[in-house]
Amino acid sequence: MAEVEERYQELSYREQVFEEEPFYLPVGDEVEIFRSAYHARIPVILKGPTGCGKTRFLEHMAWLLGKEGGFELPLVTVACHEDLTASDLVGRYILQADHTLWVDGPLSAAVKEGAICYLDEVVEARKDTLVLIHPLADHRRLLPVEKKGSVIKAHPNFLLVISYNPGYQSLLKDLKISTRQRFVAIDFGYPQLSLETQIISQEAGVDESVARNLALLGERARNLEEAGVENGPSTRLLIYAARLIGQGVEPRRACETAVVSAVSDDPVVQEAMRHLVAAVFP
Amino acid sequence: MTSPLNLAIYDLSREGTLGFREESGARLEEAGPILALFGKGLCAHYLHPKSLHQAPRFLSNPHRVFPFSDGRELYLPETLDIFDTPGENRLVLRLYAAVQAGQWEWGTFQHPCVEEIDGLWGDASRLREWEPLSWIKLFLGRFPLPGLAGDIFITVETARVTASLSRAFCGLKADLRWFLPRLLESSYPHNTPRGILWDLFFALFGYREGVSPVDTLEEMVREAMRVVQPGANLKDSLQITVALYPILEKLLREARDMYKSAFQDWAHDLFLSSLANQGERPTSRHGIPPQGSSTLTIMEGMAETLDGLTFLEARLPAGSGEFLSESLKMEVTEKRNAAEKPTLKVNFPADRAHSDVFPELVECKRFIYPEWDYLRGSYRRDWVTLYQLEKLPDEGGKRDLLKGWEQLVQEVSRQFRMIRHQERRWRKRLEDGEEIDLEEALQGELERRSGIPPSEKTYMEKRRRTREVSAFLLIDLSASTSYPIEEGSHEGETVLQVLLASGAIMAQALEQLGDRYCLYGFSGYGRKQVEVLRIKSFSERLGKEHLERMGRIRSRKSTRMGAAVRHAHHILSAEPASLKLLMVLSDGFPQDCDYGDDRGDREYGLQDTAHALMEAEMDGVVPFCISVDSAGNDYLRRMCSARNYLVLKSVGDLPRQLPKIYLRLRDHW
Numbered sequence: 024m025a026e027v028e029e030r031y032q033e034l035s036y037r038e039q040v041f042e043e044e045p046f047y048l049p050v051g052d053e054v055e056i057f058r059s060a061y062h063a064r065i066p067v068i069l070k071g072p073t074g075c076g077k078t079r080f081l082e083h084m085a086w087l088l089g090k091e092g093g094f095e096l097p098l099v100t101v102a103c104h105e106d107l108t109a110s111d112l113v114g115r116y117i118l119q120a121d122h123t124l125w126v127d128g129p130l131s132a133a134v135k136e137g138a139i140c141y142l143d144e145v146v147e148a149r150k151d152t153l154v155l156i157h158p159l160a161d162h163r164r165l166l167p168v169e170k171k172g173s174v175i176k177a178h179p180n181f182l183l184v185i186s187y188n189p190g191y192q193s194l195l196k197d198l199k200i201s202t203r204q205r206f207v208a209i210d211f212g213y214p215q216l217s218l219e220t221q222i223i224s225q226e227a228g229v230d231e232s233v234a235r236n237l238a239l240l241g242e243r244a245r246n247l248e249e250a251g252v253e254n255g256p257s258t259r260l261l262i263y264a265a266r267l268i269g270q271g272v273e274p275r276r277a278c279e280t281a282v283v284s285a286v287s288d289d290p291v292v293q294e295a296m297r298h299l300v301a302a303v304f305p
Numbered sequence: 306m307t308s309p310l311n312l313a314i315y316d317l318s319r320e321g322t323l324g325f326r327e328e329s330g331a332r333l334e335e336a337g338p339i340l341a342l343f344g345k346g347l348c349a350h351y352l353h354p355k356s357l358h359q360a361p362r363f364l365s366n367p368h369r370v371f372p373f374s375d376g377r378e379l380y381l382p383e384t385l386d387i388f389d390t391p392g393e394n395r396l397v398l399r400l401y402a403a404v405q406a407g408q409w410e411w412g413t414f415q416h417p418c419v420e421e422i423d424g425l426w427g428d429a430s431r432l433r434e435w436e437p438l439s440w441i442k443l444f445l446g447r448f449p450l451p452g453l454a455g456d457i458f459i460t461v462e463t464a465r466v467t468a469s470l471s472r473a474f475c476g477l478k479a480d481l482r483w484f485l486p487r488l489l490e491s492s493y494p495h496n497t498p499r500g501i502l503w504d505l506f507f508a509l510f511g512y513r514e515g516v517s518p519v520d521t522l523e524e525m526v527r528e529a530m531r532v533v534q535p536g537a538n539l540k541d542s543l544q545i546t547v548a549l550y551p552i553l554e555k556l557l558r559e560a561r562d563m564y565k566s567a568f569q570d571w572a573h574d575l576f577l578s579s580l581a582n583q584g585e586r587p588t589s590r591h592g593i594p595p596q597g598s599s600t601l602t603i604m605e606g607m608a609e610t611l612d613g614l615t616f617l618e619a620r621l622p623a624g625s626g627e628f629l630s631e632s633l634k635m636e637v638t639e640k641r642n643a644a645e646k647p648t649l650k651v652n653f654p655a656d657r658a659h660s661d662v663f664p665e666l667v668e669c670k671r672f673i674y675p676e677w678d679y680l681r682g683s684y685r686r687d688w689v690t691l692y693q694l695e696k697l698p699d700e701g702g703k704r705d706l707l708k709g710w711e712q713l714v715q716e717v718s719r720q721f722r723m724i725r726h727q728e729r730r731w732r733k734r735l736e737d738g739e740e741i742d743l744e745e746a747l748q749g750e751l752e753r754r755s756g757i758p759p760s761e762k763t764y765m766e767k768r769r770r771t772r773e774v775s776a777f778l779l780i781d782l783s784a785s786t787s788y789p790i791e792e793g794s795h796e797g798e799t800v801l802q803v804l805l806a807s808g809a810i811m812a813q814a815l816e817q818l819g820d821r822y823c824l825y826g827f828s829g830y831g832r833k834q835v836e837v838l839r840i841k842s843f844s845e846r847l848g849k850e851h852l853e854r855m856g857r858i859r860s861r862k863s864t865r866m867g868a869a870v871r872h873a874h875h876i877l878s879a880e881p882a883s884l885k886l887l888m889v890l891s892d893g894f895p896q897d898c899d900y901g902d903d904r905g906d907r908e909y910g911l912q913d914t915a916h917a918l919m920e921a922e923m924d925g926v927v928p929f930c931i932s933v934d935s936a937g938n939d940y941l942r943r944m945c946s947a948r949n950y951l952v953l954k955s956v957g958d959l960p961r962q963l964p965k966i967y968l969r970l971r972d973h974w
Contacts, residue, residue: 110761115758115761117753117758117759126758236475239473239474243346243347244346246345246346246347246348246349247342247345247346253946253947287947288947289938289942289947291338291339291342291938291939291942292342292942294339295339295340295342295343295345295346296346298339298340298343298346298395298399298402299343299346299347300476301396301399301476301480302343302347302399302403302474302476302477302480303474303475303476304475304476305475305476305478305479
């Protein structure tokens with residue numbers, strides 16, 4: 024039993040603190056911008072395609088800002104979806120045997136503990152749910168708790184960060200102007216070839232030539248985005264391919280599994296991508 | 306000079322598919338769209354696949370190692386079944402596509418500023434900016450034998466691009482190592498300029514097995530070797546062309562009797578001479594340039610001029626030819642009339658001149674729409690005139706549209722009627738409602754006892770889930786729909802009959818379901834006369850007269866789809882429904898007489914329609930295109946996202962599939 028318990032770790036929201044530096048290679052001045060926004064307590068939107076490194080960036084910043092400030096800065100992440108209610112974020116009463124008990128939601132926990140609260144893919148959440156964050160995302164920094172009839176004034180270390188991908192999400196789903204204009208925005212794209220090579224090499228532990236070929240494949244396959252492919256391969260997928268190669272899988276087969284099949288179900292697009300793979304890997 | 310393998314690649318493309326092995330061979334029809342996408346990935350430019358024999362001889366002939374792209378087309382064998390395995394045949398096609406796409410990547414279509422060359426080599430104003438090879442043609446046209454200069458340039462430039470590809474892509478490098486030696490096997494020995502250029506190409510890659518005179522070849526390799534080194538650019542290829550030209554011309558002159566016809570070919574190359582200023586070229590009888598120092602003098606002058614030129618990145622710029630002239634004229638008119646022209650005009654009285662030509666359009670509503678010009682990267686304002694007709698001027702006789710589909714009509718109507726009743730059912734997991742949802746309440750209690758926050762959604766309610774839907778069915782009435790279908794139980798009926806029958810079946814089913822819908826058809830000829838036929842409006846109930854009207858419709862003219870989509874969008878925008886569906890039924894890609902540079906240019910119409918669909922989507926309309934064209938995937942994937950289109954393999958499947966598609970869209974959105 025003890026052996027089983029050692030194999031996993033269950034952390035509460037407030038315990039998600041990074042003790043070791045999460046690897047992140049800056050593409051531009053995003054680290055400086057985010058640091059400035061944090062010190063000014065201005066909420067941030069991270070915009071960019073899937074798998075381009077938004078979450079990793081935030082993990083890195085939580086570690087960095089905590090280290091620089093000499094305090095623990097947890098990162099509380101909420102994956103938004105269309106059924107996400109205000110109670111899911113703020114908290115709710117639950118029935119006990121003879122009384123009710125208030126249980127904080129992740130947003131309340133982050134506000135109280137002084138964490139970075141990261142609402143991932145925020146446009147997936149219902150608009151009425153998102154309105155909840157308005158008083159938290161402006162100068163007031165207050166979280167209203169309707170069911171308790173109270174408001175929580177945010178801990179000084181608290182910061183709200185949201186992310187979304189303007190590309191693949193439906194044009195019908197967009198942030199309300201009143202929500203959008205409470206944040207400063209940092210745009211993320213896929214890194215350039217040399218940077219992506221370094222990232223793949225570092226993350227997957229493969230040699231530079233393999234990493235460069237995968238970065239080249241990613242760069243060229245993303246050209247297909249204008250030709251009907253909704254999203255080209257993300258850096259994350261390229262890292263997966265690199266890890267498979269690192270495990271001894273033949274490179275073309277690794278790309279077939281991690282990139283070609285993952286990116287599209289269209290046989291023509293898949294075949295075109297197989298040609299790209301063959302152009303890159305002998 | 307060529308080799309049996311190269312001839313086989315070309316011969317197969319001319320002799321058809323005799324002996325073609327499906328299991329190992331590749332056909333342009335299937336491989337073309339794939340390789341066009343591959344090329345797009347490789348160089349970020351979409352090249353349209355065409356067969357080798359559609360290429361001008363200047364760009365592609367069996368004496369070349371690879372075809373040369375004009376920047377718009379991708380030349381590929383019609384069929385390729387030379388090697389035993391599909392992988393090997395695919396490899397050759399991949400190389401063909403890669404080398405041509407590579408021309409964009411490595412700057413073949415760069416060009417100097419027009420101001421820099423104007424007056425140097427004739428009138429540069431004749432350059433057509435939209436033609437990527439325009440400047441190269443002007444340059445090569447200045448040689449005494451333009452065809453020979455073209456052969457040299459293409460050989461050298463292809464070598465440069467191939468070497469660059471090989472350095473950048475390890476996989477292509479391996480492909481080249483496999484293919485080039487095979488191409489060289491048993492080369493036909495011909496000591497001609499073309500033979501020497503063939504040998505030169507291989508010599509630049511280290512294959513010295515040719516039969517060319519050693520001295521001449523060595524001299525040429527020395528001159529050209531830098532073109533395969535890293536950093537070589539277009540200017541290097543042009544300078545090497547200038548340097549190699551006198552060597553080959555001298556060889557020709559020494560055997561002038563033998564090459565008399567070749568002289569004629571090279572002097573009067575039709576492809577190059579279109580821009581060349583023939584009068585200024587020093588030629589004599591039989592096209593043979595005069596002897597003496599004139600060639601060297603010309604070459605020295607050209608080399609000197611090349612040294613001073615700055616090359617700019619190539620792009621595919623705005624408009625072209627007649628189309629451009631017309632658009633410029635329009636812009637002038639637009640500016641003059643800007644103050645009095647709204648973007649959209651309704652009930653604009655038809656002008657007299659137009660009514661003389663198209664008298665049937667006088668009484669109908671007229672709308673003006675913009676059009677997206679991808680070449681200019683902007684909209685052409687007030688560009689398209691669309692007439693909404695209540696009836697067609699040349700309707701055919703009465704015809705029973707649903708003959709043979711009676712059983713399907715009954716099935717689909719029954720199915721839609723059932724859906725209407727099913728929609729009145731218990732809705733569970735509600736935060737408030739008529740009754741407690743016992744299942745959820747029990748689950749909640751279990752969760753609570755386990756210490757998990759329970760769900761608050763413990764109520765249920767019986768209410769009809771009415772979707773407020775407005776569906777717009779837009780049917781392609783173009784001339785191409787007049788072809789009969791060749792399979793299935795409705796063999797012999799035209800594509801249009803099946804499209805209309807599908808519309809009629811849908812209409813009957815939607816009447817059962819209670820959704821709002823309308824039926825329109827579209828066609829037209831030219832941007833001044835796009836026709837949209839109103840078959841049934843949103844506010845009408847389906848009646849016998851509507852089905853009769855559909856039965857009388859005959860195939861019309863062209864397919865200016867972008868304008869028709871904008872019109873549908875315009876009508877849908879007045880609908881209050883929460884779900885607005887636009888379903889476009891067509892049999893082919895957007896095409897019209899002036900829908901782009903020329904009638905064969907698919908890109909303009911495709912891009913315009915893509916923009917029209919995107920405009921609708923941004924406005925909350927859900928567009929969905931259904932094509933009965935088996936090649937529909939090639940263009941639909943570029944017009945809309947994968948979830949917004951469907952290609953049916955058989956036209957006859959449409960009536961059965963359309964209701965299913967509608968229900969799927971209705972539920973999904």
